Amino acid sequence: MxxxxxxxxxxxxxxxVYALIALGYTMVYGIIELINFAHGEIYMIGAFMxxxxxxxxxxxxxxxxxxxxxxxxxxxxxxxxxxxxxEKIAYKPLRSAPRLAPLISAIGMSILLQNYxxxxxxxxxxxxxxxxxxxxxxxxxxxxxxxxxxxxxATSLVVMIALTxxxxxxxxxxxxxxxxxxxxxxxxxxxxxxxxxxxxxxxxSSLAAVGGVLIAAHVGQINFAIGFLAGIxxxxxxxxxxxxxxxxxxxxxxxxxxxxxFATGYISSDYEDVFAFLLLVVILIFRPAGxxxxxxxxxx
Amino acid sequence: xxxxxxxxxxxxxxAGILAVGCGEKKDEKKAEAPKQEAAAAxxxxxxxxxxxxxxxxSYGLPSVNAAKLVAKEWNAKGGVNGMQVEVLPMDxxxxxxxxxxxxxxxxxxxxxxxxxxxxxxxxxxxxxxxxDAKVVVMSPSATSTELTQSGDYPNFFRTISYDLIQGNAAxxxxxxELKLKKIAVIHDKGDxxxxxxxxxxxxxxxxxxxxxxxxxGITPGGVDYSxxxxxxxxxxADCVLFGGYHPEASKIVTQMHKKNLxxxxxxxxxxxxxxxxxxxxxxxxxxxxxxxxxxxDNAVFKKAxxxxxxxxxxxPGAFYxxxxxxxxxxxxxxxxxxxxxxxxxxxxxHSEYVETPVGKIKFDAKGDAxxxxxxxxxxxxxxxxxxx
Numbered sequence: 218m219x220x221x222x223x224x225x226x227x228x229x230x231x232x233x234v235y236a237l238i239a240l241g242y243t244m245v246y247g248i249i250e251l252i253n254f255a256h257g258e259i260y261m262i263g264a265f266m267x268x269x270x271x272x273x274x275x276x277x278x279x280x281x282x283x284x285x286x287x288x289x290x291x292x293x294x295x296x297x298x299x300x301x302x303x304e305k306i307a308y309k310p311l312r313s314a315p316r317l318a319p320l321i322s323a324i325g326m327s328i329l330l331q332n333y334x335x336x337x338x339x340x341x342x343x344x345x346x347x348x349x350x351x352x353x354x355x356x357x358x359x360x361x362x363x364x365x366x367x368x369x370x371a372t373s374l375v376v377m378i379a380l381t382x383x384x385x386x387x388x389x390x391x392x393x394x395x396x397x398x399x400x401x402x403x404x405x406x407x408x409x410x411x412x413x414x415x416x417x418x419x420x421x422s423s424l425a426a427v428g429g430v431l432i433a434a435h436v437g438q439i440n441f442a443i444g445f446l447a448g449i450x451x452x453x454x455x456x457x458x459x460x461x462x463x464x465x466x467x468x469x470x471x472x473x474x475x476x477x478x479f480a481t482g483y484i485s486s487d488y489e490d491v492f493a494f495l496l497l498v499v500i501l502i503f504r505p506a507g508x509x510x511x512x513x514x515x516x517x
Numbered sequence: 518x519x520x521x522x523x524x525x526x527x528x529x530x531x532a533g534i535l536a537v538g539c540g541e542k543k544d545e546k547k548a549e550a551p552k553q554e555a556a557a558a559x560x561x562x563x564x565x566x567x568x569x570x571x572x573x574x575s576y577g578l579p580s581v582n583a584a585k586l587v588a589k590e591w592n593a594k595g596g597v598n599g600m601q602v603e604v605l606p607m608d609x610x611x612x613x614x615x616x617x618x619x620x621x622x623x624x625x626x627x628x629x630x631x632x633x634x635x636x637x638x639x640x641x642x643x644x645x646x647x648x649d650a651k652v653v654v655m656s657p658s659a660t661s662t663e664l665t666q667s668g669d670y671p672n673f674f675r676t677i678s679y680d681l682i683q684g685n686a687a688x689x690x691x692x693x694e695l696k697l698k699k700i701a702v703i704h705d706k707g708d709x710x711x712x713x714x715x716x717x718x719x720x721x722x723x724x725x726x727x728x729x730x731x732x733x734g735i736t737p738g739g740v741d742y743s744x745x746x747x748x749x750x751x752x753x754a755d756c757v758l759f760g761g762y763h764p765e766a767s768k769i770v771t772q773m774h775k776k777n778l779x780x781x782x783x784x785x786x787x788x789x790x791x792x793x794x795x796x797x798x799x800x801x802x803x804x805x806x807x808x809x810x811x812x813x814d815n816a817v818f819k820k821a822x823x824x825x826x827x828x829x830x831x832x833p834g835a836f837y838x839x840x841x842x843x844x845x846x847x848x849x850x851x852x853x854x855x856x857x858x859x860x861x862x863x864x865x866x867h868s869e870y871v872e873t874p875v876g877k878i879k880f881d882a883k884g885d886a887x888x889x890x891x892x893x894x895x896x897x898x899x900x901x902x903x904x905x
Binding site: 220223224227228230231234335340341342343344347359360363365432435436437438440442443445446447450477478479481482485486487489490 | 570571572574575706733734735736738739740741743744745747748750751763764767768771775776777792795796797798800
């Protein structure tokens with residue numbers, strides 16, 4: 218039972234990581250039906266910005282938690298600006314083009330950003346400072362759950378609730394839902410679609426930055442390529458949960474995290490990915506739109 | 518129209534901040550393009566292939582420096598058989614698909630001798646190309662057992678011992694020196710890591726003093742290895758033996774400590790690198806890793822070290838001595854053979870002794886350097902120190 222719980226919580230924290238990144242994928246897809254492959258890179262850039270800020274503040278000798286807070290704020294702002302700019306440069310000019318064009322543009326953007334960071338920063342792995350202190354009251358359960366795991370789980374929970382609230386109850390959220398349902402119609406009734414899309418990218422990128430900093434602080438190292446695998450896993454989580462659905466992204470992330478954790482624990486870590494993707498295939502056979510995705514009539 | 522300008526300016530500005538923000542820009546010298554058309558006859562091109570960029574660049578760049586220093590020494594003495602030696606670096610990032618490109622390129626440049634590649638997987642991918650073109654290849658670091666022991670590549674040599682020996686050394690150290698009984702063997706599923714892990718596992722099982730309680734591969738690049746760590750814990754292991762490279766090793770030791778799993782961690786020469794200590798920080802303390810034996814009293818070793826200090830102003834990195842030895846062995850063989858003729862160079866490598874930083878060596882029938890071996894090192898106060 219103890220072993221089961223250890224795997225359960227391990228999967229929970231891993232799944233929360235996937236969920237945090239998956240939220241950005243799913244929001245963008247929900248609004249403009251684009252798989253934003255550059256999202257993993259925004260996550261990586263957020264982590265790098267966090268490292269730069271943390272590096273500077275650490276030499277100034279600030280307390281750890283305040284460094285974490287400032288690093289989060291700065292990298293959120295910075296990544297949000299990146300997300301905004303990427304959309305304007307790479308996706309907006311292609312908005313009325315066939316759907317494959319922005320997809321290719323997204324892949325191109327991903328490769329560009331990755332290589333740019335490799336050249337501008339370094340190809341090596343860099344140590345990321347331990348910004349999340351081990352809190353004393355977590356000692357008792359540290360076998361199951363570390364403080365950084367708790368931070369990540371709590372953050373994705375808070376973010377998901379806040380996002381749901383934002384989309385359900387605010388004016389902008391309503392505009393988003395309208396745009397998601399039918400962009401042309403929304404435009405006709407006076408929704409500023411361009412603004413809605415920009416806001417979506419800004420929010421998605423901010424979440425990626427939060428994920429980037431927290432996960433980098435948890436793992437303790439970053440390099441230019443970390444966005445790739447994280448992006449693939451998060452994208453899988455988004456599809457698993459039903460792409461376009463916000464609770465779906467979180468559920469998908471958790472299911473993927475648990476699948477990997479239990480597969481490793483009870484079978485073999487050699488087969489970790491095999492079981493995770495087998496699960497994806499099985500779920501998509503029975504629920505093609507994902508766990509919480511809505512079956513939409515195909516617009517022809 | 519105005520908005521387009523704003524976007525462009527914004528994009529450039531953002532790009533600028535990150536580039537300047539860290540100011541760590543390395544002014545990497547790109548490979549000087551060889552002027553092969555001019556005076557090809559009077560030049561001996563020494564190819565150096567390996568990871569010169571990417572996350573494993575720290576393994577490959579020292580060999581370029583080593584080759585340059587050895588070439589400079591020969592050139593000062595009038596070159597090899599009157600030919601000036603020119604070093605031609607070729608990057609493969611330790612990726613098999615890039616390694617075949619690098620090999621094809623070197624072959625098309627009519628290079629007859631190559632130092633490389635650095636990683637076993639990349640070397641394995643590139644070797645058939647060199648074999649067909651009759652190019653002599655010597656790796657300072659590719660330790661996969663089958664590269665030489667399979668006998669498939671008579672054109673391949675190396676100045677480092679191989680994984681069967683390395684795995685045995687690590688296994689013996691864990692069982693005989695540390696007297697550990699339950700060993701969890703983990704690897705990264707790659708040619709190198711798995712090869713090391715398998716030979717270690719076999720050595721432990723044959724030794725009968727200890728048991729392998731777990732043998733599993735992990736996914737390189739993953740964000741979280743806690744499930745595997747819980748499994749190690751549940752298996753009651755008192756030692757983790759890891760085959761792979763330093764990025765995964767540092768994540769595993771860090772997460773082991775987070776989960777209060779404080780047992781011995783023994784790994785290979787893919788981990789015996791200062792980058793590992795840098796990224797793992799305090800968690801690196803106490804980690805054991807096998808690595809090529811260092812002959813600190815050897816005169817050539819001291820000279821190679823001093824030359825590097827003089828020329829580049831820094832300590833050489835991983836596999837520097839091995840690469841230095843490879844460059845010396847190759848150039849010496851060409852000099853003894855009197856030409857770059859494949860058969861003659863190969864024969865010279867097998868028969869002629871040469872003084873190198875790794876000892877006085879020649880190569881056995883399979884292509885392994887005779888007399889080189891592995892030692893065990895441990896991280897103490899942020900540095901690898903010799904244990905055995």
